[in-house]
Amino acid sequence: MTGGPPAPVPFGDGLYRRLHGFLLRVRGAGVSVGVGSERAFLDGLREVGLLDRAAVREVARVTLAKSPRDVTDVDRAFDEYWADPEGAGEPTLAERTLLQRPPTGRGTSGAPAGRPDTARSEPPSPDRELRAGRYSPEAPSAAHLLVPAGDRELRSALAGARRFRRAMATRPGRRFRPSPRGAVDPRTTARRSVRSGGEWVRLFRRRPVAGRADLVVLWDVSGSMREHLSRLFALVYALKRVNRSTRVFAFGTSIAEVTGAIASRPYRRAVRAVEPLLDPRGGGTQIAQCLAAFRRNWGAELRPTTSVVIVSDGWEFEGGRRLAAEMAALWSRCHRVVWVNPYAADPSFSPATEGLVEARPWIDLLTSPVDFPRPRGGGRAPARPRPA
Amino acid sequence: MSRSTPDWAASVDALAGALARARYIADRPLATAVFLAVRLEKPLLVEGEPGCGKTEVAKAVAQASGAELVRLQCYEGLDAASAIYEWDYPRQLLAIRLHERAETPAQLETEIYTEKYLLRRPLLRALDGSAGARPVLLIDEVDRADEEFEGFLLEILSEYQVTIPEMGPVRAKQPPVVILTSNRTRELSDALKRRCLYAYVGYPTPEKEVAILRERVPGLPDVLAREVVAFVQALRGTDDLAKRPGVAETLDWAAALLALEERSLRPETVRDTLGLLLKDARDLEAWRGERLEGLLARP
16 A cells, blocks of 8 residues: 555646636536536546646546547547637646647547547538538538427427327336235235234235336438427427437438437527537438438447337438338337328328338338327338238 | 555556556556546446446456455346345244244344344445455446436445435445446436446557457467457448447457467358357348458458
8 A cells, every 4th residue: 555645736726717617618518517527527637637638638538528429528628628728827837738739649549439429519521511512402501490399389299208108118117116006015015014913914015117118219300301390309308308218319411319418408408409419410311321320320229128219201312212121120129110200290191202101111100290199191000010 | 535545546557557467458548537436436437339348347446456346237127125235034034933022022123123134235245345455346237227226326326325224324334446337228317427437438449459369368379369350340340230349259259269270360260250250140141241251351
């Protein structure tokens, strides 16, 4: 054993103010940094010191990030802030070290390799603009404008999501809870009888706790969905709100997870958090490609209990055949595939887009956002087994 | 922290060296994360790709520190009785029958709710660690457990104590080094994540993977090790695999090739042993044909 912990590194007022500014920058980047994490960050800096820029970055990652996405956000905030931190005054030696620009040759060794969602809220690069233009030159991407839905609409979406949870996204669990109408629980009954000298005064009953199945929402935010986005986001938010394990992915020509922006936020704050993330996904829809990317990056996380909700109008850039193959692959890996089409509320609706027609055999429930999850467009799909 | 610092965790470099002696090659970010977890006495949540060494971190830390490894494997339906403690009901009933004439009900109740009748499960055992090195508590694949179970963990992770209603709180004599792993099959609760430090373990770089092979598969020819890593990395780089091979698969495959006394990769051997790398029937089917030849033919 050594002689105890190292002497704590004292933070002067100026440095503390700058560190606090960095934490504010990290929060501004969308990372939820609580007081506990803030304290852990400062404690960590006291442990590793301030003279090694890479070590300070690692401490920030370890203590402030809580997901792979956060790691990237913390890195970006670190580079931005310590390249040009707020606050004036002559920097100290420690500050000068932190204020160096990052060495260009050094990789971010701790960042998860091959992260699928690196596109999120990065400044648009020329490559990305070209890529978006390639898919829809006549309708270049523009930022989406999410208008918060009214209270009534949100309540309706929440009610629909709860109905959906009851109908599809629940399953009997292995755990039990006391219930006056359940089966007799012999163990509790015997244990409680001890209190009355071994007399069986009362029979205790129990029933299984219904578990909430996993839910994955794939939300089409391409240009053709622009006018429906606000209303559909109310539904997407409701699905996340009523089922905490729900994961939400936004797609158009690429796919990225946006769960973090929705989770644990009130509706209006979630709208503000999600809106900037939708920017790069306008102009064209490649549902099949996005489903393939989803399967590749997150497919291993799908379980037989997972229900997948696809919120899309079914416009597919690449034709329907590949989409059908991807839908079949998706369908075979999950519990249910539900398709929410914004046009399905129309009484005369029937699947007409090539994508939706081809995908139809692998959709367990086709419904509209208005009376979700009531079946529309020809009622329920035939029960399994599916066509070969 | 008020506790004295063990030599193996005196600095990030010392800790990385100790892990290397335990045959775990940790890069700097992960070593920093473990260092902070030990020094700040906070749990460490390790997420990442399957088969990339998340569980091994805890084993290596236990080996490096010479401490006991207490492992809790999470699964759906895991409850407090299996993870924390349970009363030994048969022994309690027996004690009641033996003493019911001699003692009053109140005395009996005091008697049967004591440590003597407590069955300690992994979490309580980790808190009970006696003098010596801090035990290492591995809560493996916490994402497989129900969300409700995370609630049980909160008190343990923040206070290092368990409250047993009949006995009161049981506080750790010395806080264990807690490492939680998750494959991200679901999002963990904010409350749990807030209590933890965080590290992400991705696929290793080719150089690191070669070093891991050298460490974990002694006797593997250097040329073969490089070919194996190049092949696996190329396979991971393809975009249509249902399940990409992790480091664990690379190690298994290299050990198999060594057992087959191969000196370098040959198409026939690769085809015959591809099942050790690809664990999905469709992947195997897709890669046993010409695509495999093409990948092997790459310079």
